[in-house]
Amino acid sequence: MASTAISKPIAHRRSRLYGLRDGVNWLYVLPALFFFCMYMLYPIIEVIVISFTDYKFLSSEPMRFTGLTNFINALQDPLVHKGLLRALYFTSIFLPGVIFIPLFVAILVDRVTNPALASLYRVILLIPAVIPGPMIFVLWRWMYDFEVGPINTILVNYLNLFTYRNAPQWLGNSPLTIPAIAFVEWWWGLGYHTMFFLAGLAAIPKELFEAAKVDGANEWQMFWNVTLPRLRPIFVVLVVLRFGTAMAVIDEYIIMGGFNRALPTYTWTVYMWHLAFNIGNWFQGYAAAIGWIGAAAMLVVVGLLFYVFRDRD
Amino acid sequence: MAVSAKSIDSARIATHPSKKGLHWSTILLHATLIFFCAVIVLPLFWVVLMSVKSIPDAYSGSLWPKQFDFTHYGYALQKLPYIWRNFGNSIVVTFSTVLITSACAVLAAYAIVHLRLPGKLLLVSLLVGTLYFPTRLVSIIGIFRIQASLGLINTMPGLILPYVTLNLALSILVMKGIFEQISPEILDAARIDGASSWRILWMVMLPLIANGLVVLLIINFVTAWGEFLLAYTLTNDQAMRTLPVALATAMGGFGEWAWPALAAVYVMAITPGITAFAIAQRWYMKGLQEGALKF
Numbered sequence: 001m002a003s004t005a006i007s008k009p010i011a012h013r014r015s016r017l018y019g020l021r022d023g024v025n026w027l028y029v030l031p032a033l034f035f036f037c038m039y040m041l042y043p044i045i046e047v048i049v050i051s052f053t054d055y056k057f058l059s060s061e062p063m064r065f066t067g068l069t070n071f072i073n074a075l076q077d078p079l080v081h082k083g084l085l086r087a088l089y090f091t092s093i094f095l096p097g098v099i100f101i102p103l104f105v106a107i108l109v110d111r112v113t114n115p116a117l118a119s120l121y122r123v124i125l126l127i128p129a130v131i132p133g134p135m136i137f138v139l140w141r142w143m144y145d146f147e148v149g150p151i152n153t154i155l156v157n158y159l160n161l162f163t164y165r166n167a168p169q170w171l172g173n174s175p176l177t178i179p180a181i182a183f184v185e186w187w188w189g190l191g192y193h194t195m196f197f198l199a200g201l202a203a204i205p206k207e208l209f210e211a212a213k214v215d216g217a218n219e220w221q222m223f224w225n226v227t228l229p230r231l232r233p234i235f236v237v238l239v240v241l242r243f244g245t246a247m248a249v250i251d252e253y254i255i256m257g258g259f260n261r262a263l264p265t266y267t268w269t270v271y272m273w274h275l276a277f278n279i280g281n282w283f284q285g286y287a288a289a290i291g292w293i294g295a296a297a298m299l300v301v302v303g304l305l306f307y308v309f310r311d312r313d
Numbered sequence: 314m315a316v317s318a319k320s321i322d323s324a325r326i327a328t329h330p331s332k333k334g335l336h337w338s339t340i341l342l343h344a345t346l347i348f349f350c351a352v353i354v355l356p357l358f359w360v361v362l363m364s365v366k367s368i369p370d371a372y373s374g375s376l377w378p379k380q381f382d383f384t385h386y387g388y389a390l391q392k393l394p395y396i397w398r399n400f401g402n403s404i405v406v407t408f409s410t411v412l413i414t415s416a417c418a419v420l421a422a423y424a425i426v427h428l429r430l431p432g433k434l435l436l437v438s439l440l441v442g443t444l445y446f447p448t449r450l451v452s453i454i455g456i457f458r459i460q461a462s463l464g465l466i467n468t469m470p471g472l473i474l475p476y477v478t479l480n481l482a483l484s485i486l487v488m489k490g491i492f493e494q495i496s497p498e499i500l501d502a503a504r505i506d507g508a509s510s511w512r513i514l515w516m517v518m519l520p521l522i523a524n525g526l527v528v529l530l531i532i533n534f535v536t537a538w539g540e541f542l543l544a545y546t547l548t549n550d551q552a553m554r555t556l557p558v559a560l561a562t563a564m565g566g567f568g569e570w571a572w573p574a575l576a577a578v579y580v581m582a583i584t585p586g587i588t589a590f591a592i593a594q595r596w597y598m599k600g601l602q603e604g605a606l607k608f
Contacts (some may be wrong), residue, residue, distance in 0.1 A: 011463055022428075022429040022430065022431055022433060023429050023431060025424050025428040025429060025510070026424070026430065026431075028420040028421060028423060028424035028428065029420070029421045029424050029425075029430070029436065031413075031416065031417045031420060032417040032418065032420065032421040032481055032485060033421075033423075035317075035413075035417065035474070035477045036478060036480055036481065037477045038459075038474070039452070039456060039459070039474060039475045039477070039478040040443070040448055040452055040478045042455065042456070042459070043452035043453075043455025043456045043458070043459060044451055044452045044455060045453055045455075046454075046455040046458060046459075047452060047454050047455045047516070050454070050455075050458075059459075059604075105346070105349055108342055108345055108346055109346065111342060112342070112343075117343075119598065121346050121350060122598065123598075124350040124354060125349065125350065125353060126590070127353060127354070127357070127587060127590070128353060129535070130531065130535055130586045130587055130589070130590040131535070131537070131539070131583050131586060131587070132535055132538050132539015132540070132557060132586065133539050133541065134475050134539050134540075134541040134557040134558070134560070134561050135539055135557060135560070135579070135582060135583050137561070138557075138560050138561050138577070138579065139356060139357075140356070142360070142363075143359070148371065148372060148572060150356075150359050150376060152321075153375070153376060157375065158376070163357060187352065187353065189351070190353065192354070198505075204595065208332075213528050240445060241444060241445070244444075244445050244446070244447065247447070248447035248449075248450050249541060250450060251541045251542055254541075254542075254545070254561075255382070255561045262568055265324070269450055272450070273453070273542075273546075276412075276453075276454050276457075277457070281425060284458075285456060288454055291450060291451045292451065294447070294450075295446065295447050295450070295551070298446075298447060299446065302445050
């Protein structure tokens with residue numbers, strides 16, 4: 001392989017035709033490919049297969065092929081409907097905050113002229129990004145705790161806005177639960193997403209601002225007409241990616257809410273897990289169908305988002 | 314929105330001060346940023362404080378303790394059941410996962426960017442595709458079945474193997490961004506000198522991707538160190554669980570899991586990540602700028 005490269009390396013690079021020898025380079029991809037096939041592709045295919053059966057993990061009866069029964073049942077299951085709506089409600093609160101707050105902060109950090117201060121702000125904002133997710137949720141389960149949580153402590157003992165009788169209940173069966181969890185996600189993602197936007201801001205040529213200034217544009221017009229269009233690709237990727245993560249959230253619900261069906265944190269993801277690994281004989285066939293319905297619903301919206309944000313130029 | 318527009322305006326003026334001294338808009342800019350930084354830091358500060366409060370102070374409803382008590386760390390390590398085991402499990406699982414994932418990602422990304430690879434486009438689009446699909450959620454039942462049939466439930470390899478795929482696609486794409494910053498001419502020059510593609514990766518490429526590698530290691534470290542769902546599903550023996558699962562399932566309150574003891578375990582659990590970040594922060598930032606975020 002090295003010998004062919006020596007003869008005409010550059011011409012070789014440009015040619016579109018691949019030779020048989022280039023297949024050898026797949027050896028480099030092989031380790032990654034093994035893990036993909038073994039622990040992503042194969043399990044997903046297996047989940048498709050068992051979604052058409054009445055498979056229960058703990059049951060000793062052999063699984064039977066039941067066709068679309070699981071899907072028909074799941075589509076009529078009120079808990080699936082409720083679960084999808086709950087996930088959608090969370091997403092609709094989560095998404096704006098996880099995009100616009102970091103955008104705002106990135107614009108501010110971008111204007112800090114002192115390099116030492118600028119990097120200090122970045123480092124502090126990035127601290128939550130190096131704390132693992134479950135740790136974040138455990139931390140905020142304490143912050144929101146009704147009795148010892150510092151938020152209620154401040155509200156009751158320091159600001160005297162409430163007493164322990166009527167202090168807000170942040171988690172559990174409360175309308176505040178979903179916004180409270182969304183806030184945790186904003187807190188967690190702030191630094192990381194700010195970095196994305198800062199990378200985007202750094203890539204904008206400064207001449208564009210100079211030109212706009214010469215044309216008499218004010219700050220707001222420059223932001224709207226120069227900065228925002230340039231950040232568009234990052235913006236689109238973040239919106240679609242975060243939509244996906246938000247709809248499929250499960251760790252936070254299990255850690256902060258548990259498995260109580262009445263709670264607003266009992267979404268389709270928790271329901272799926274609960275069915276597959278806890279309820280009765282572990283109804284994995286039915287759970288697999290629910291997983292696919294949720295995933296399919298998400299894919300439709302992701303496709304729609306890409307269509308809405310497509311480049312019209 | 315009105316507020317943000319105003320501070321953007323004022324901040325821009327601040328970068329071109331007409332006279333010496335602090336302009337009020339500069340103060341506003343920094344005040345806003347300090348506010349955000351405080352929101353980030355205060356909850357963490359609260360946990361650290363909680364871990365050194367005396368037991369009565371922890372339940373008294375005041376933020377600042379009257380009496381400090383630094384014994385909770387020792388207590389947590391000595392008395393809490395399985396904490397050492399959980400800690401050890403986390404270290405083994407995380408270390409193996411980070412190593413395997415990073416190696417796989419570097420090799421694959423190198424081939425994608427710098428070698429001739431038939432079907433490259435298909436591979437990259439598949440990788441990007443998995444980012445938009447809830448793979449972890451949809452595959453978890455299948456992964457459980459595989460590990461159960463291999464007898465890997467409640468074992469370390471049972472966690473490590475599926476952990477590798479968690480971040481593999483993202484890792485390859487991040488490394489692809491890093492490798493794309495390296496000019497192909499360097500590769501061609503090395504080739505003319507007769508180096509094989511394997512030697513080029515080790516001798517020429519590795520030093521050039523060092524900063525990106527730091528980003529990769531940190532991203533994978535954070536994911537593996539804190540993974541919850543798989544560990545929660547694939548282990549049910551308290552002694553085989555990882556630290557995050559042990560912590561998340563420990564209900565705070567009284568007795569051995571009193572709040573300060575729990576907080577002490579918590580501080581010990583998040584310290585490795587923050588320390589690694591503090592040490593590697595300079596390379597991490599460089600790596601981010603070098604293209605780790607452009608995929």
